[in-house]
Amino acid sequence: MKNTNKIQVCMVGLGYIGLPTAAVMANAHLRVTGIDVNPQVVETINSGRIHLQENDLAELVEAVVANGLLKASLETAPADVFVIAVPTPFTDAHVPDVSYVLAAARSIAKVLKKGDLVILESTSPVGTTEQVVDVIGELRSDLQMPSVNGAEGDISVAYCPERVLPGRIIVELIENDRSIGGITPACAEKAAAFYRKFVKGECSTTSVRVAEMVKLSENAFRDLNIAFANELSLICDRLAIDTWEVIRLANRHPRVNILAPGPGVGGHCIAVDPWFIVDSAPEEARLIRTAREVNDSKPAYVIERIVGLAVAQPETKIAVLGLAFKANIDDFRESPALEVAKALHQRFVDRLMVVEPYAGEGQVEFQGIPLAHLDDALDNCGIIVVLVDHDAFCQVDPEKLAGKTIYDTRGIWPA
Structure with a gap:
């Protein structure tokens, strides 16, 4: 060289x-x-x-x-x-x-x-x-x-x-x-x-196929663990149990580390790469396929939950917080939050206020969805939905949430 x-x-x-x-x-x-x-x-x-x-x-x-x-x-x-x-x-x-x-x-x-x-x-x-x-x-x-x-x-x-x-x-x-x-x-x-x-x-050398599989395995491993957390959240919802308390207490076990559930899995890596393994070995990749299906289905479940809240409170405006696929970035690739927001926008266009601080400074809409300021959304909406745990959302004054219906898919606010 x-x-x-x-x-x-x-x-x-x-x-x-x-x-x-x-x-x-x-x-x-x-x-x-x-x-x-x-x-x-x-x-x-x-x-x-x-x-x-x-x-x-x-x-x-x-x-x-x-x-x-x-x-x-x-x-x-x-x-x-x-x-x-x-x-x-x-x-x-x-x-x-x-x-x-x-x-x-x-x-x-x-x-x-x-x-x-x-x-x-x-x-x-x-x-x-x-x-x-x-x-x-x-x-x-x-x-x-x-x-x-x-x-x-x-x-x-x-x-x-x-x-x-x-x-x-x-x-x-x-x-x-x-x-x-x-x-x-x-x-x-x-x-x-x-x-x-x-x-x-450290730069470790290996064969080209091992290196390719290493990358896919890393992301599939993450996807499997997130799928467990997301499936656990569905089960806890069905049994009327606080998901976040279950995870917090289970993680006190020295060999347990349950990840945080969310509205799905996004980004160009974890939401995509496991399918490459499934495509290469469809008969063997049963668990990896199932994890993908669990995570891919989570946005539909979240949409159903929000629609239920909105139908029960027909005069109440809905604030949706976050569109990015993870916190504090402007990356919207494969974002489950964006998928949820688009579905809600189609159904509740006049009642919906969407907040995304990373959509671009001064941007008034994102992919056809009008954007609102966080304070305006909190002041005017009675249903608050958290889809992304941006720092700006984590720091919201609890007094601004008093009397509101909260659906927090990221567990950033105390129940």
Whole structure:
């Protein structure tokens, strides 16, 4: 690997993971060109600004752009290291869609040269990195591809997923351990040497398929545990038991740690990735499938509960607090809170007041849903629904809730 300040990196995808990763790399004195298909994103970054909300990201991007270490482009640029960080959604039938990954592979194939390193970071089904090798090999017959059978190639290809928490992405990109899988062991070692230039956590090497499954397993594990909490909340509701007291007392057991239930599971990771395992091994992934079904069904249950409250109090306005998929971020991907709010907006449009402090400063509506200020919603609504535990909601004066009907799916207020 070259001296750090001479290494050219091409980051394909400048979203919630790609841009922070590119900025962290640039801050480690790697020279990074970020590629995105959206001209507005490219223009925003090149002006030293950002198009998404993440702690410490704005200052970091401003600095590395000003220093000439990060620039954005619509066109794939030659580099020494290519990192793919594009979306991997699924279809309506829960079949993984890796078309963005393969399109990114095609875009970099034309500028690859002998000695380059290609890393897939996008969370992907097992076998996707091998598909990347196949796509590049089809387009570049002049380059020898590495093989999982052990044959080295003219380029190196590896898989290294992130494992970060929104709101702490910058810190965790640097501090968290990495599992790095190579098409060959030499590919993995080369990728690990690259990550060690900006990652303080341990960089462990393994096979590419193990690394792909590690990432999916991490998110499926979380999904299973959340599903237990969500199912427990349904059972407690049926038995008229306080869910939060049950969890609080059960967690006093030294080997029990029940997670907090909510209105469902959102985000592009936990709500999506377990389906990749189910698709790969549908007969065996029975528990993982069930957990997904439990969590996917929770928004409908929440909607039913709120509708029941609204029908019982037909003259009462309803405040819905939160649209993001988790607290204190502006990420609305796969958000169960947004799903609930949209359903309520269709039915109770004249009675509904929705509050989302992270929808954008001064924004008066979000995806067709009018937005209200928190104080106005609390003053005018008799039914208060908590869907996201934003700090602003946790800090509400209890006196403002006196006499109101509360449906708190996050357990932020005492019963």
